[in-house]
Amino acid sequence: MKSRLVLSLCCLALFSSCGGGDKGAGNAPEYAVLETQATTAHLTNSYPATIRGKQDVEIRPMVSGFITKLHVDEGSVVKKGQVLFTIDQVQYKAAVETAKAAVETAKAALQTQELTTQNNRELNKKGIVSDYQLSTSENQLAQAKASLAQAEASLTNAKRNLEYTEVTSPSDGIIGQVPYRIGSLVSASMATPLTTVADNSSMFAYFSMAERQLLALIKEGGSQKEIVEKMPKVRLQLIDETMYPDSGRVETISGVIDPTTGSVSMRAMFPNEHNVLRSNSTGKVVFPNVLTNVILVPQSATTEIQDKKFVFVVQADNTVKNTEIQVYRLNDGQNYYVTSGLKAGDKIVVEGVQALHDGQAITPITPAEKEAAYQKALEDQRSGNIQSAFQ
Numbered sequence: 001m002k003s004r005l006v007l008s009l010c011c012l013a014l015f016s017s018c019g020g021g022d023k024g025a026g027n028a029p030e031y032a033v034l035e036t037q038a039t040t041a042h043l044t045n046s047y048p049a050t051i052r053g054k055q056d057v058e059i060r061p062m063v064s065g066f067i068t069k070l071h072v073d074e075g076s077v078v079k080k081g082q083v084l085f086t087i088d089q090v091q092y093k094a095a096v097e098t099a100k101a102a103v104e105t106a107k108a109a110l111q112t113q114e115l116t117t118q119n120n121r122e123l124n125k126k127g128i129v130s131d132y133q134l135s136t137s138e139n140q141l142a143q144a145k146a147s148l149a150q151a152e153a154s155l156t157n158a159k160r161n162l163e164y165t166e167v168t169s170p171s172d173g174i175i176g177q178v179p180y181r182i183g184s185l186v187s188a189s190m191a192t193p194l195t196t197v198a199d200n201s202s203m204f205a206y207f208s209m210a211e212r213q214l215l216a217l218i219k220e221g222g223s224q225k226e227i228v229e230k231m232p233k234v235r236l237q238l239i240d241e242t243m244y245p246d247s248g249r250v251e252t253i254s255g256v257i258d259p260t261t262g263s264v265s266m267r268a269m270f271p272n273e274h275n276v277l278r279s280n281s282t283g284k285v286v287f288p289n290v291l292t293n294v295i296l297v298p299q300s301a302t303t304e305i306q307d308k309k310f311v312f313v314v315q316a317d318n319t320v321k322n323t324e325i326q327v328y329r330l331n332d333g334q335n336y337y338v339t340s341g342l343k344a345g346d347k348i349v350v351e352g353v354q355a356l357h358d359g360q361a362i363t364p365i366t367p368a369e370k371e372a373a374y375q376k377a378l379e380d381q382r383s384g385n386i387q388s389a390f391q
Contacts (some may be wrong), residue, residue, distance in 0.1 A: 032351045033314055033364035036295045037377075038203040042043045043289040043330045046237060049207040053279040054269075055171055055199035059192050061087060062164035067180055077275070078197065084175070085167040085194055087186065092162040098153035106148035112142040113137075146152040173197040174275070203270050205236060205248065207285045208263040214253070228253065234268050236277075237284040244283070246271050282355040291328060295338040301350040302336060309336070313355050314364055316349040322358040 069086040072078060120137040123129035176196035180186055186194065218227045228250055236244035248270035257264050268285055270277065302309045302325070309327055312320040325341030342348070349356060350367060365373075 001254070025257055028318065028361040028363045030363045030365050030370070031349045031356075032370040033347045033362075034103050034298075034301070034350045034367060036297065036338075036342055036344055036346045036348060038293045039292040039296055041294050041296070043291065043328075043332075043337075044235075045213065045287040045289055046284040046329070047207040047209055047287075049205040049236070049268075049283050049285045051236075051277055051279065051281045051283060052204050052206065053074060053173065053198035053200045054202045054204060055173070056176075056279060057170050057199070058083060058193035058199045059085040059167060059169070059195050059197060060188060060190075060193050061085075061167055061186045062088060062188055063092065063161050063183070064235060065091070065165065067182050067184050067186060068292075070178070070182060072175050074175055074178050074195075078169045078173060078175060079170045080169055080171050082169045083166045084169055084197075085180075087165040087167070089162060089165045092158070092165055095158040096155070096162050099151065099158040103148070103150040106144070106151040108370045113141045123349075144390075160248045167194060169197050169238050171197060172201055173199040174278075198279045200275055200277065200279065203272045204251075205277075205283065205285050206265065207268070208258070208261065208265055211257050211262050211264060214264050224253065224255075234288075235286040236268075236270055237286055239282055243286075244276065246269065246273075249306050265310075277359050278299045291337055291339075294328065294383050295344065295346075296335050297325070297338055297342070297348060298335055299331070299333075301348055303353055311342070312349040312353055313342070314349065314362070317361075318364060319359050319361050320349060320356055322356075372374065 054374050065087040067085055068088050071083045071085065078084065096175075117134075117137045117140070118131050120134050124131065124134045167391040174197070176198060178195045179192055180194055182389065218230075231250045233249055235247055238244055248268045250266055250268045252267045254265040297311060302311055303322075304310070310322050311325055313323045315321055323341060325338045327336040327338055331337060349364075350369065351363070356362075
C-alpha cells in the first residue's frame with residue numbers, strides 16, 4: 001500500500017512538470033491585446049415626435065340651412081376648391097332674384113330722376129323753376145344713385161350667400177370626421193365644424209430636444225435662420241419602428257427653454273407625397289451624428305471607477321498602465337467611442353481586465369490567437385487529452 005502511494009506521487013509530479021513547462025511561475029500570463037485605430041462613427045439621436053398635417057382647417061358653414069347633399073365622405077382626398085357640402089339653396093336663390101329686381105327698380109328710378117333733374121336745370125335757367133325746386137331735384141337724384149348702390153350691394157351679398165351654400169375645401173387634403181349628414185340643420189354659430197380638412201401634402205413633426213443637445217448643434221453660432229440651415233437632414237422612425245423613406249428638415253426652433261423640462265420645442269417638416277403620414281400619429285425624429293477620428297474600444301475592455309472609465313494600455317516592456325479615457329455619450333451597446341485618452345496605435349487589453357492591476361506584466365497575444373487556444377482546449381477536452389486541455 002505504501003509503495004502504491006509513492007508511485008502515485010511520482011506520477012503526479014511527472015505530469016505537473018510536463019504540462020506546465022511553458023507557463024511556469026516565472027512566465028507572465030497571456031492576455032488578448034487589441035491595437036486601436038481611428039475611425040468614423042455614424043451614430044443617431046432620436047426624439048419622440050407628434051406628427052400633424054401642414055394645415056388642419058375646420059370647415060364651417062357661412063350660412064344657415066339644411067344640408068341637401070354630401071359630396072365627400074370621411075377619409076376622402078380632396079383638392080382646393082372642391083365642393084364638400086351643399087346647403088339648401090332655395091331661399092338664397094330667391095334672395096338673389098329679389099335683389100336683382102331691386103337693382104332694376106333702382107336703375108329705372110335713377111333714370112327717371114336724371115331726366116327730371118336735367119329738365120329742371122333747363123327750366124331754372126329760364127326762371128321757370130326756382131333754385132329751391134332745382135336743389136330738391138338734385139338731392140332726389142343723389143338719393144336715387146344711393147338707392148341703386150344699395151340695391152347692387154344687396155345683390156352682391158345675396159349672390160355671395162348663394163355661393164356659400166356650396167361649402168368648398170380651402171386646400172388640398174384629407175377629409176376628417178363628418179358628424180353632419182343630409183337633412184342636418186347647420187349654421188355659422190354651431191360649435192362643431194362640418195368636418196376638418198387636413199393638408200397632408202407636407203407633415204410637421206413636433207419634438208423636444210434637451211438644452212445641452214441643442215447647444216451642441218448650434219455651437220458654431222449665427223442667426224436663427226443660419227442655425228436652422230446648418231442643421232443636418234433628419235429621418236423619421238414610424239410607430240412600427242420602420243424608417244420613413246423621405247428625409248426632412250428642421251424648420252423652427254423655439255426661442256424659449258421650458259424651465260420644467262430643460263428642453264426646447266422644435267419642428268421638422270417631411271414631404272408626404274404618398275399620404276403615408278397622418279395627423280396626430282407618432283414617431284421619432286432621428287438626427288444623424290457623425291464622429292470623426294474616434295477610437296472604438298469594446299465595453300468589456302473597460303473598467304469604471306467613480307463614473308470614470310479606464311483601459312489597460314500595454315507599455316513597451318509588456319506591463320500594463322491603467323489609463324483614463326473619455327467616451328462619447330452615445331454608443332452601440334457593445335463598444336465605446338473614445339474621444340480622448342487614447343491614440344491610434346495604442347495597444348489595450350480586451351479580456352480579463354477586472355483581474356489586472358496597474359504595472360502588471362503580461363504576455364500579449366492577439367484575440368485570434370486567444371480564440372485559437374480556446375478552441376484547441378475545447379477540442380482536447382472532447383478528445384480526452386486532459387493534460388493539454390488545462391494548460
